[in-house]
Amino acid sequence: MARAPLGAEHAGSPTQWLLSTPRATLVARGGDRLSAPIGPGQFAALAGAAESALRAGPAGAVVVGAIPFDETTTRAHLLLTRVERRAHQPGRRPHAVAMALQEADRPPWPPAATAGPPLPRVEDPPPAAYLSAVRDALAEIRGGTVTKVVLARTLHVSLPEGRSYRELASALVSSLARREPTAHLFSVTVSRPHPDAAGAVLVGATPETLLRRSGDLLTVTPLAGSIARDPDPAVDRARATSLLRSAKDRDEHRHVVDALQRLLAPLCRTLDIPAAPRLHATSRLWHLSTPIRARLRRPAPSSLALACVLHPTPAVCGTPTRRAAALVRAVEPVPRRYFSGLVGWMDQSGDGHWVIALRCGEADPRGLRLYAGAGIVRGSLPDAELAETGTKLATMLGALDDAHGAAPAPPSPADPLPATSPTGAPR
Numbered sequence: 001m002a003r004a005p006l007g008a009e010h011a012g013s014p015t016q017w018l019l020s021t022p023r024a025t026l027v028a029r030g031g032d033r034l035s036a037p038i039g040p041g042q043f044a045a046l047a048g049a050a051e052s053a054l055r056a057g058p059a060g061a062v063v064v065g066a067i068p069f070d071e072t073t074t075r076a077h078l079l080l081t082r083v084e085r086r087a088h089q090p091g092r093r094p095h096a097v098a099m100a101l102q103e104a105d106r107p108p109w110p111p112a113a114t115a116g117p118p119l120p121r122v123e124d125p126p127p128a129a130y131l132s133a134v135r136d137a138l139a140e141i142r143g144g145t146v147t148k149v150v151l152a153r154t155l156h157v158s159l160p161e162g163r164s165y166r167e168l169a170s171a172l173v174s175s176l177a178r179r180e181p182t183a184h185l186f187s188v189t190v191s192r193p194h195p196d197a198a199g200a201v202l203v204g205a206t207p208e209t210l211l212r213r214s215g216d217l218l219t220v221t222p223l224a225g226s227i228a229r230d231p232d233p234a235v236d237r238a239r240a241t242s243l244l245r246s247a248k249d250r251d252e253h254r255h256v257v258d259a260l261q262r263l264l265a266p267l268c269r270t271l272d273i274p275a276a277p278r279l280h281a282t283s284r285l286w287h288l289s290t291p292i293r294a295r296l297r298r299p300a301p302s303s304l305a306l307a308c309v310l311h312p313t314p315a316v317c318g319t320p321t322r323r324a325a326a327l328v329r330a331v332e333p334v335p336r337r338y339f340s341g342l343v344g345w346m347d348q349s350g351d352g353h354w355v356i357a358l359r360c361g362e363a364d365p366r367g368l369r370l371y372a373g374a375g376i377v378r379g380s381l382p383d384a385e386l387a388e389t390g391t392k393l394a395t396m397l398g399a400l401d402d403a404h405g406a407a408p409a410p411p412s413p414a415d416p417l418p419a420t421s422p423t424g425a426p427r
């Protein structure tokens with residue numbers, strides 16, 4: 001495996017991996033691929049391979065990439081590389097992202113002055129099938145097979161005429177940088193979704209960090225339990241309060257925190273878990289969030305090893321994990337691939353940051369597939385879960401409108417766009 005200059009020779013190449021937090025934008029343009037066979041144990045093998053590659057690599061080497069939801073169906077995409085880092089003030093992120101993209105990628109096409117014709121789109125599963133999957137999941141919950149399962153649906157949108165999927169991905173991440181000031185943005189070249197595809201790009205704006213490790217300090221920030229925001233500030237506040245008080249959502253959230261506590265306790269000297277969740281806002285949704293802080297026992301596992309222990313949490317899969325994952329595989333008609341997997345980086349000390357790939361889509365030569373899921377627990381209402389996934393899909397649909405429709409008019413965090421139609425189907 002070539003060891004040097006680890007991506008420096010790729011200056012001027014298209015972005016392979018981009019992760020932009022509100023404070024800094026990181027980009028990798030090339031590198032050496034690390035992989036492990038698809039199947040049980042893929043994630044653990046990858047963590048080991050990443051640790052050895054970093055030990056043997058030159059100073060400054062980093063492992064970056066995307067890890068799928070399910071290690072038994074999809075290959076992870078990890079690179080040993082170097083990253084360029086641009087620190088920025090919160091309001092300056094769109095500029096930093098545009099600079100990172102324009103140095104090498106074809107610049108995103110300018111937004112059209114008038115809306116283009118609507119792009120053909122297909123909901124998969126259709127709303128009626130999703131509702132019936134939620135009802136079936138509720139029957140499984142009543143029967144005791146699982147206590148929580150997260151069910152996803154997808155929306156496939158054709159590419160605008162004459163646009164490549166890479167151009168579309170650049171346009172989407174640029175738009176998300178304006179629209180989602182508190183989100184973590186990502187754009188990652190991933191493995192081919194089907195034999196005739198040259199490649200694919202996973203792009204999104206997630207609100208959820210799985211973990212950050214800095215030395216022996218570990219922070220884990222699960223989200224679970226959601227409600228759509230409202231343009232009217234009074235209604236918006238009332239919704240936030242009702243989410244905080246909702247027994248169903250507190251229950252949905254507790255499953256995630258309990259699972260994390262169980263997995264983390266043996267690895268930590270101290271584990272600080274707030275007794276009650278707090279609110280986290282995106283431009284369109286309120287979520288329940290629990291910021292967990294821990295001090296790891298030494299020798300501290302690497303951030304990727306930790307991520308592989310925790311992933312997939314009940315925030316995106318369910319509980320118990322194996323049964324929920326089996327139900328997801330059996331019920332969802334479209335494989336998740338990298339949706340609700342992980343995107344992140346790890347350095348040579350094992351420190352790193354891994355976010356959960358949510359509010360995202362995968363662009364390839366056939367089009368853009370958007371994904372969204374919702375946690376189902378006892379007391380969940382199928383129509384409300386459909387509407388919630390519609391609100392989640394709207395994050396990417398708004399960015400797509402910027403790219404394809406009239407000039408962008410980004411919502412401010414306090415002024416969300418109405419996110420779903422009355423039936424819950426995304427606009």
Ligand SMILES: C=C(O[C@@H]1C=C(C(=O)O)C=C[C@H]1O)C(=O)O
Nearest residue numbers: 223225226315358372373374375
């Ligand atoms: C599955 C998604 O989000 C996850 C599920 C949530 C929920 O069910 O309330 C909230 C945040 C995420 O952990 C998604 O955005 O598609």
